[in-house]
Amino acid sequence: MRIGVFICHCGSNIGGTVDCKSVAEESYAFPDVVFSTDTMYACSEPGQQGIIDAIKEHNLSGVVVASCTPRMHEPTFRRAVERAGLNRYMFEMANIREHVSWIGKNKDANTNKAAELVRMAVSKLRLNRDLHSKSFPVTKRVLVIGGGVAGIQAALDCADAGLDVVLVEREPSIGGKMSKLDKTFPTVDCSSCILGPRMVDVAQHPNITLYAAAEVESVSGYVGNFEVTVRKKATYVDWDKCTGCGLCTEKCPSKKSFDRFNEGVGPTTAIIIPFPQAIPKKASITRDACRQFTKGKCGVCAKICPTGAINYEQQDELVSMKVGGIVAATGYDLMDWTVYEEYGAGRYPDVITSLQYERLLSASGPTGGHVKRPSDGKEPKNVVFIQCVGSRDVSIGRPYCSGFCCMYTAKQAILTKDHIPDSQSFVFYMDIRSPGKGYDEFTRRVQEEYGAQYIRGRVSLIYPKGDKLIVRGVDTLMGGQQVDVEADLVVLAVGGEATQGSPQLAEKLRISYDSYGFFMEGHPKLKPVETNTAGVFLAGSCQGLKDIPSSVAQGSAAAAKAIGLLSKDMLASDPQIAQVDMKRCVGCGKCIQVCPFKAIKEVDVRGQIKAEVIETVCQGCGLCNATCPQGAVQLSHFTDNQILAEVEALCRF
């Protein structure tokens, strides 16, 4: 074998703490290395050309690049060696940036470590073999999980591109958080006016199948051919018959049900259509609130329904389907702010969340758009907004910025003035974060034109005094002086968190999530809507909190990825899969027993039982390899001998 080694300086990223030149010199002594050099940026165009030229000039049959993490540029360099005529798997990377130069301070130790990592890579490369992909057909259907604005955008884009789309929404209606908003920043245009038509498009699009009040039960399979089961939850209303006339909701005698859509601002009936623009516009029964279920008798809705759609016996229904790609757009929830005892932990009715305030402001909300405070229905004059409630707060384990609260608080202060001209808004803030087109101007307008008083400081206590709430904070711009504001209403800009059930869904999708439940993108910069599981994409706040424009952009981006994936009739399988050495297999079946993908089957080879890998099903985890006692199953590109060679390159010296 003729190996070429390229040590990348990555500017000063590596070169600053690793002596790249001496690593290159040392590498020349490694077995089968016939060429070694250091290079400033291996991934750059001239860097890649240098590799290609060296392959040709020195007739190299394998290449090692020591640079950044293979999770970053392995595909880049594989393509480069391929351009030079080598098989893309005749390439190895040594990670001397993330694992060496960026974490070690001692240059000698770093240089030594880098050289050893190169030796490991060379030792493995010597055992690499050409690998070739197989192709398999794909299912041209996309599953979109979550019908908020991001999911709606992804579903419509995919459907417009001609793909079949299955949209699954947990709530009885799509629309997500955006449908609860009164207006949107920075244009202060009506939320339902811009979202409503898109929701209708979803309902009417011939390529979209919508399952509302449904959740993803299980996912198996692999990119191009996932098997998905959806659980349609019992709504006790036959939606095929329901016309959405709303008669049942008018007559329902149980009127104290928690109103989920209105964030609990005022009660609702046990049978509901969540809001007038709901898609699908169908009724559903809240079981816990319904007298038919709690008391065993009522049946008013059944009696009154003109189409006989009410069915108290309805059961959950499981629907299975095959899809080629999946877009997760599950959004966010507000965090449980009642951990803040100093804000009353829910004891004071006039301390409400920003989303509750949206419902108070909304013309379609329970108060018809009149701002009335919950305790006594009075119109508040002094409204205090507290930002960063559950954001940027290490003490409750929420160190991140929710990103959109500064903007919606500003919007709400403007709306407050619009609704109650003689009101005064106070905003306690930590920093005003308004990067975005027209955003900062917006936050200035609320102060300059609408007279909202912005106080830079945290609030340490809210306590009632008479029918007022005293909001005690600090004004850090006034030398840290304590300020007490008498408020009629306090609105908390509660931060977001990954929506309930995110980790469980991630486990079903086999994607990663961070400690807050947000799904992990494939790469923070270069793969923002892809995940590490091929065929699964992310859109909207499930990946990290974001505002409407960003969510919509991501919805489109995820759709573009899904469309790109399914634009081909056939997909190439990853050839890094398990292979059985038939001669050595004794047919003991242990590999079949452990394979998580059922990718190994028993075959009869001239009367003897043997294991055989189904190439398009194998995902390349290598569990079979580690299980087979005689090593008859080997994971290509990560064979026993390759890993042993790496171990020996480290230990036998």
Next chain:
Amino acid sequence: MATLRYLPLAQVPQWLDGLAKSYTVFAPAREGSAVVYRPRAEGSMPELTARPTESAKHVVFPRAHELFSFTYKADPAVVGKRDLTLTQPQDPTPTVVFGALSCDARGFFAFDPVYDGCGTKGLAKDVYYLKRRQNTALVVLACRTALATCFCNWTGGSPASREGADVLATLVNDGLVMEALTPKGEELVSGLAEAGAEQGAAAEASHTAAEATMAPVPGAPLDPKAIADAVLARFDDATFWQAESAGCLACGACTYLCPTCYCFNITDESNGISGVRLRSWDTCMASLFTLEASGHNPRTAKANRLKNRVGHKFSYYPSLHGGRFSCCGCGRCIKSCPSSVDIRRIVQNALAAANVKE
């Protein structure tokens, strides 16, 4: 007959310590339940009662023998040029095996023709083997009794055979009567006191007594040709070998303990730029022994492999090397077989089968 010498038992360690100045001395040592030939620890008394579990062949024919080592070194001046350096191992030092059994000594007779150009002029000689063979002196300790598994008399041997030994040592009362049989042997014992006549007689008596404990050769007198023919006659008798090998585990204990099994494998054990070429013991009882590069294996069943072992020892080898068995009858393969496979019984069954059919 050379002068007999006498070494009191108590002086054995001291004498061996003396030899250790000019020789590497191997002697039987008890380790766990086994007795093995070990480079002797200074001042130690060798195990003289229990017979060694293993044969002494590894002294001359190590389990893994370094033939040479190699290193590739990059030439910085010429891109891609590698200089290969080969290094020969050091020559073996003069070695003495003290306490070999007479069957061990005779076992080397099976090796010699194979490694010495097969006795044929012009064929390569195996210097690695020959150097060690020539450098090694064998002090044979005469057996005083036969064990149930002993059958050296089948192969022309006896408990106190002088064949192949450089010195024959016989335990009498509280000392060893030493009889040098070769100049190499003479060099070893020349410093010892002469033995008395009664000591010589006692040694002789011990030899005779040991001989008496040997079970007689079946169907005496011994007819090696008849045995060779009978074993060969069973070549195509699969049923015979299946039955004989039914209890066989196909492990290599028999061949690795055998003083006459000389088969080997050659591997390069390298790490990176350097490595060694090893010649290591191989066993015909293993499947890999006959695995061909094509993937084909003519001997996948243990019956085939057992047939080869017995056939080789009693038929094929003799046909190439003047009728001599490549078996010295030490019985270690029987004694240590986990399944008590008895090579004598296989030969006898072959003879019986030959008699029935002819």
Next chain:
Amino acid sequence: MSVLEGKELRIVGFLCNWCSYGGADTAGVGRFSQPTDLRIVRVPCSGRINPLFIMKALLSGADGVLVSGCHPRDCHYAEGNYYARRRLEVLKGLLPTLGIDPRRFEYTWVSASEGQRWQHVVDTFTQQVHTLGPAKRLPDAPELAALAARLEPLRN
């Protein structure tokens, strides 16, 4: 010369590609400085790690071996780390019988987002191995040992 004499010990890490290798990358991106002893072998999944790789390393002269995979429930391949957990735990129990201090081998779970945790794991384990000092090495075959001695000058 490979090991910085007296300063570094030989620590081998086996990391799954999806979580822990990513976590180590995240630590790098965050410039979370770590001791330099560890060398990482990348494998697709902790389920790929045959416990014998660890034994191979320990018997071949590693002073410590660290395995890290996805947290339970997070395995990219759904189940690999569950098998790994059982196998590695059993392996750990065998080490004392071989005369190897079980503290020379640890396994843990680090996700791709846990750069800081990875730093902590590396710090802690490296310190642990340094407390134990260099492992006693089993003798090589005499011929290999002699070879190593002969080759020593060539390496410099």
Next chain:
Amino acid sequence: MSAVSLGYYPGCSGLGTSLEYDASTRAVCRALGITLQDIPDWTCCGSTPAHTVDHVLSSALAARNFAQAETAGIDDVITPCPSCLKNLRNALEHMEDDLFRARVDALTERPLTRPHTVKSVLQVLVEDIGLDAIKEKVTRPLTGMKVVPYYGCLMTRPASTMRFDSPEYPMSMDNLLAALGAEVLPFPLKVECCGASFGIPKKEAVTRLSGKLLDLAAGLGAHAVVVACPLCQMNLDLRQEQINAANNTHHALPVPYFTQLVGYALGVPEKELGFDKLIMPLAPAFTAMQEACAKATAVAEKKPAAGKTEATAGGAA
């Protein structure tokens, strides 16, 4: 909970400004079957003056007290004073670090050999003895007395050190007083600062901060502000006149320790509870309580259907 034996660390104020806290704590423990064993030759806990200067030295002072406890065979210690508690706990926490511990050990004669715990009297009453057990022993319920519990800044904070109740809105003393029969008013400022540390250097801070507490308590109609900290008590009680003067108010709110009220309810004789040490007399609170009781009884008698109301309020001090 049967007989409990605990080491007792009174703290410096227990010998001076809060004699009544110390006395009532001992009396209450006696009444509840808790045997207190004083740490022999105890010294300063290393609190405020020391820990602002040198953490090691401060911890060494605390460690000396634990070492003294060891000589008497005591492992588990209680103290009434939250400030002492915080520093004793802090020291134990710091000493989990071997390096820190070595530095402490170098300063003390006797390194600690055993693990120790330290709790507040309030925590022991609420968590170990239990409200039910206390309720059972109440012979003189405080029915009719309106109280606000004031925990002070330290009793539950820092949360990671105190590990007791909610740091922002604790309820343990509320519940305890309710168990005694008192009417506990929700007091939003229950953990606010009284200004204790500024008692000497910046008196106006005290008058402002403590004034706010008294204003709210009076506004709520409380008969007494019940406290658990000697420093709070001193500010609110001893300085109440100064506060009144500075803020132009006319408060006369008694500021008893919770132990005093527990002791009273359990039937401990008043003289053992040090009521006489309070600057703002407690008597009006009891009077108010009795009046409220009488009113309630009268209302109850007017409504025969309501059944018998228990009114066994005892005499005031």
Next chain:
Amino acid sequence: MGMQKELQAAIKAILPEVDCVIGWGSGPDPLHGAPLFMRSEDDANRFASGFFAVNNPALFLPEYKGKKVAVVVKGCDARSVGQLLSEGLIKREEVSLIGFPCQGVVDHDKVAAALGEKGEMGEVTAVLEEGDALVLTLRGETVRLNKADVTAEKCMRCQYPNAHIADTFVGEKREPVATADDFADLAVFEAMSLEERQAFWEKEMSRCIRCYACRNACPLCVCRDHCVATSRDPSWLTQADSVKDKLFFQVIHATHLAGRCTGCGECQRACPVGIPVLLLKRSLARSVEKLFAYRAGIDEGTPPLLTFTLEEPTIKERSW
């Protein structure tokens, strides 16, 4: 002996239904038995059970896959059969088991040690069993040995002397010697420090001749001709005569048997140079029993390392 005759009768009864019956016959000397493959009444007459019937006949069963065979089993042999069955390596309908109450078997190393200076085992010309004693004849003299002193260790802690799975059971079931395995042998070993243990293995393994009798005597080693010990792809071991490679093989063997080894001890018995290789497997068996409450060959279900549970209550993961 009654038992012998009864077993022979049972063997003869089943002979017509099977390809062969695997049991024990006599060996090359009076102290050794040997596996016996019976196809005729004559063969059955040569059947010999008892103290010298040491071999584990379960070893041979996978070779007979596809044929129906009967096998005479001691309690420990039945455990091996049970494990082979639970792993699907043999089929229940192809195996017929004849069980009997095992009274324990000989440990040849103990006999050799007991004889000491009196002579070697190979010199013994006759053996008589007299109650609790063995009467040996060698060099014209008789030597009495206490059977208990020369009984295999595994029998001294035997919990399952009566084959727990048997199609035919001959004789009355006997009380087990022990009700639980206290792993006392490991405790003895573990009295050594870690350094001493390492030195112990270094010394013991140095005399290994790499014959792989340990492996080939193991009824659960399924790889047979394809063992990684000698393969070059994968290449786990070198051919060097090194303690490292030899010990590593023992680790390979033991880990491959983790959760599967039934403790029959054949590996150790087969070792021609007497290396205590069972120790490693005992250590693993103890871990497996502790972690997964699993006793190979006895407990039903998948061997613990071929399955998992989401929560592992017994595995205390290290809190970093």
